[in-house]
Amino acid sequence: MSASIESLVNKEYAYGFVTDIESDTIPPGLSEATIRLISAKKEEPEWLLDWRLKAFRRWQTMTEPRWPNVTYDPIDYQAHTYYSAPKSVKPLQSLDEVDPELLKTYEKLGISLTEQKRLSGVAVDAIFDSVSVGTTMKSELAKAGVIFCSFGEAVREHPELVQKYLGSVVPYSDNFFAALNSAVFSDGSFVYVPKGVTCPLDLSTYFRINAANTGQFERTLIVADEGASVSYLEGCTAPKRDEHQLHAAVVEIVALDRATVKYSTVQNWYAGDSEGKGGIYNFVTKRGKALTGAKISWTQVETGSAITWKYPSVILQGDDSVGEFYSVAVVNGAQQADTGTKMIHIGRNTRSTIISKGISAGRGQNSYRGQVKVLPKAAGARNYTQCDSMLIGNRCGAHTFPYIEVANNSATLEHEASTSKIGEDQIFYCKARGLNAEHAISLIVAGFCKEVFKELPMEFALEAQQLLGISLEGSVG
Amino acid sequence: MLTITNLHASAGDKEILKGISLTINAGEVHAIMGPNGSGKSTLAQVIAGHPGYEVTAGTIEYLGQDLLELEAEERAQAGVFLAFQYPIEIPGVTNAYFLRAAYNEIRKAHGQPELDPIEFLDVMEEKLKVVEMDASMMQRSVNAGFSGGEKKRNEILQMAVLAPKLAVLDETDSGLDIDALRIVAEGVNKLKRPDNATIVVTHYQRLLNYIVPDHVHVLAGGRIIKSGGKELALELEAKGYDWLLEPVGA
Ligand SMILES: Nc1ncnc2c1ncn2[C@@H]1O[C@H](COP(=O)(O)OP(=O)(O)O)[C@@H](O)[C@H]1O
Ligand SMILES: [Mg+2]
Numbered sequence: 104m105s106a107s108i109e110s111l112v113n114k115e116y117a118y119g120f121v122t123d124i125e126s127d128t129i130p131p132g133l134s135e136a137t138i139r140l141i142s143a144k145k146e147e148p149e150w151l152l153d154w155r156l157k158a159f160r161r162w163q164t165m166t167e168p169r170w171p172n173v174t175y176d177p178i179d180y181q182a183h184t185y186y187s188a189p190k191s192v193k194p195l196q197s198l199d200e201v202d203p204e205l206l207k208t209y210e211k212l213g214i215s216l217t218e219q220k221r222l223s224g225v226a227v228d229a230i231f232d233s234v235s236v237g238t239t240m241k242s243e244l245a246k247a248g249v250i251f252c253s254f255g256e257a258v259r260e261h262p263e264l265v266q267k268y269l270g271s272v273v274p275y276s277d278n279f280f281a282a283l284n285s286a287v288f289s290d291g292s293f294v295y296v297p298k299g300v301t302c303p304l305d306l307s308t309y310f311r312i313n314a315a316n317t318g319q320f321e322r323t324l325i326v327a328d329e330g331a332s333v334s335y336l337e338g339c340t341a342p343k344r345d346e347h348q349l350h351a352a353v354v355e356i357v358a359l360d361r362a363t364v365k366y367s368t369v370q371n372w373y374a375g376d377s378e379g380k381g382g383i384y385n386f387v388t389k390r391g392k393a394l395t396g397a398k399i400s401w402t403q404v405e406t407g408s409a410i411t412w413k414y415p416s417v418i419l420q421g422d423d424s425v426g427e428f429y430s431v432a433v434v435n436g437a438q439q440a441d442t443g444t445k446m447i448h449i450g451r452n453t454r455s456t457i458i459s460k461g462i463s464a465g466r467g468q469n470s471y472r473g474q475v476k477v478l479p480k481a482a483g484a485r486n487y488t489q490c491d492s493m494l495i496g497n498r499c500g501a502h503t504f505p506y507i508e509v510a511n512n513s514a515t516l517e518h519e520a521s522t523s524k525i526g527e528d529q530i531f532y533c534k535a536r537g538l539n540a541e542h543a544i545s546l547i548v549a550g551f552c553k554e555v556f557k558e559l560p561m562e563f564a565l566e567a568q569q570l571l572g573i574s575l576e577g578s579v580g
Numbered sequence: 581m582l583t584i585t586n587l588h589a590s591a592g593d594k595e596i597l598k599g600i601s602l603t604i605n606a607g608e609v610h611a612i613m614g615p616n617g618s619g620k621s622t623l624a625q626v627i628a629g630h631p632g633y634e635v636t637a638g639t640i641e642y643l644g645q646d647l648l649e650l651e652a653e654e655r656a657q658a659g660v661f662l663a664f665q666y667p668i669e670i671p672g673v674t675n676a677y678f679l680r681a682a683y684n685e686i687r688k689a690h691g692q693p694e695l696d697p698i699e700f701l702d703v704m705e706e707k708l709k710v711v712e713m714d715a716s717m718m719q720r721s722v723n724a725g726f727s728g729g730e731k732k733r734n735e736i737l738q739m740a741v742l743a744p745k746l747a748v749l750d751e752t753d754s755g756l757d758i759d760a761l762r763i764v765a766e767g768v769n770k771l772k773r774p775d776n777a778t779i780v781v782t783h784y785q786r787l788l789n790y791i792v793p794d795h796v797h798v799l800a801g802g803r804i805i806k807s808g809g810k811e812l813a814l815e816l817e818a819k820g821y822d823w824l825l826e827p828v829g830a
Binding site: 527528529531532533534535536537538539540542546547549550551552553554 | 628629630631632651652653655656657661662664667668670671672673677678681682685686689721722738742
């Protein structure tokens with residue numbers, strides 16, 4: 104009976120095309136000279152070069168983490184290229200100057216950067232390989248005093264803000280991949296929302312890896328000043344290539360007193376083929392620091408990548424701060440995901456919520472890894488964790504690794520976990536009502552993920568639901 | 581409408597149905613009775629197209645088509661409906677969403693336009709009355725956390741909405757208290773039309789006081805061992821099954 108469940112054919116990855124564009128790509132390899140070259144290409148100030156070099160020296164002393172529940176061939180860091188930029192990208196005065204090839208690329212991805220056609224109510228920063236190719240809606244944002252630009256531009260235009268907050272949440276020494284990113288990061292997005300301002304638009308970054316054998320190391324820094332609030336969306340795709348590609352990003356969020364930051368990701372990097380050939384290695388460090396009464400909320404839908412290693416976390420520094428993590432992680436074919444969160448309760452009456460939904464199909468392996476840490480001063484801290492796994496077929500796996508450390512006995516922690524299997528019976532029930540198997544699966548899975556989907560902004564929620572349908576298409580016969 | 585001829589079906593190595601023949605005409609109600617484990621649910625599931633059962637011999641003809649050629653969803657789209665003995669739960673999917681999805685699949689199959697959620701509300705409202713169900717049930721997840729009786733009533737609601745030509749009710753009466761039984765039975769009776777037919781699977785005669793069958797069949801050991809009119813059900817109630825079973829073993 105389960106033979107039909109097992110008949111797996113992946114739907115074609117729709118974003119697997121390559122853009123033919125002339126690039127300025129540096130030779131493969133990683134040394135101090137590489138870092139100096141990247142910094143020089145970006146005409147960076149001395150302090151930033153110094154910071155990169157410190158990170159690089161630190162990285163050289165570190166080893167790749169072995170604890171994630173994933174297996175992959177050793178990564179040859181000298182074989183990668185650490186900088187590639189479309190030749191046509193110079194500091195732009197307006198989006199009209201963006202290379203038409205690039206505009207077409209984003210059109211194909213469903214992201215319109217041209218002024219007439221862009222998503223209404225959303226400002227987009229598009230990152231192509233190592234650099235930002237354009238940010239939309241800048242003037243509308245400027246009226247509200249919101250800064251939304253590429254990281255490179257922020258370094259040039261707002262160095263004091265960057266210098267103050269860069270590395271303040273994820274220090275370069277944090278972990279192997281964060282150190283690597285700090286040394287070689289090429290671009291990313293920067294957001295600053297001033298005191299008391301509610302950002303009038305959703306902000307969105309769209310990451311695209313194009314060049315072969317090139318790692319993408321972007322860095323995002325979001326600062327919400329006191330009482331400010333902002334919703335930020337991140338999307339990612341990459342061409343289909345037979346080699347694995349490395350993506351090691353860092354996202355830092357600073358939410359000052361009473362600020363609110365909502366960060367949503369739909370990650371759809373190329374996952375490799377069903378045999379595990381190609382696909383993105385996604386090693387990402389995402390962390391936010393919430394001061395008094397501030398709230399940071401991570402929502403992620405992870406459907407792509409050959410390997411996902413990612414733990415969006417919140418340091419609940421201030422009293423009454425709130426951290427949330429809503430996650431859907433899907434693995435199909437030969438994908439492996441080790442993802443979860445860390446909630447570090449430092450302030451009093453801090454609250455965190457973790458809702459994790461893992462879906463495994465094919466030979467996919469899905470691990471939830473979550474840490475809830477309550478420090479001695481965090482009186483009245485509360486955490487609720489719900490961790491559900493769904494299995495489709497008999498060859499996949501779901502694993503849960505919760506770590507709980509509580510050093511204050513007035514804290515309240517609740518943990519619920521479940522594992523379910525989409526059974527032939529559930530599918531048959533839907534079929535007996537006229538739904539085909541594919542429709543049945545997407546319905547059952549959407550129901551399973553409901554608590555997470557409702558956290559996503561409207562447009563993203565629809566995209567995520569479709570994406571999930573596509574990722575699992577063919578997972579049941 | 582439905583002609584089953586010499587149907588044999590097995591699960592794994594086990595043969596469960598051992599040569600069933602049955603003819604059902606439009607407008608008729610047939611009751612299938614028999615002891616536990618005799619193969620009643622298997623017959624119902626085979627008609628609906630459950631992939632866990634293999635038909636090893638025989639045919640099922642439905643409205644001139646070879647039913648066994650069709651996928652389960654195609655059978656549903658062609659008007660076959662099974663009210664499950666054990667309805668399945670789908671957490672997180674509202675009853676309203678599920679029913680509309682099913683309704684629209686069936687409309688699509690007939691080349692009719694789909695209904696949006698607002699248009700569907702009108703359809704729902706009317707059908708909820710048939711089974712005396714509260715509208716709040718529509719916002720709950722499909723069968724999740726439903727009581728046994730609510731699940732059965734929900735099956736009949738689905739039947740009311742999907743308006744099948746051939747409905748197979750598998751032990752819809754079990755787990756119902758007397759009021760619920762009456763509501764369900766009245767619902768079934770209200771939905772009866774000259775061009776549809778119903779198979780009522782039960783091992784109690786109780787339900788047949790409300791849904792009066794034209795024919796009663798006794799299934800035992802994977803075979804129909806006796807057929808008759810509605811009085812056969814009463815006879816079974818009085819005498820049990822044993823008097824019928826003995827000659828089979830002999
Ligand atoms: N999927 C299955 N696999 C193995 N045996 C089954 C399966 N389904 C039913 N059976 C067996 O077939 C017989 C008839 O079952 P069923 O059709 O459910 O009977 P009834 O509905 O008349 O009580 C029982 O002995 C049951 O255990
Ligand atoms: Mg039964």
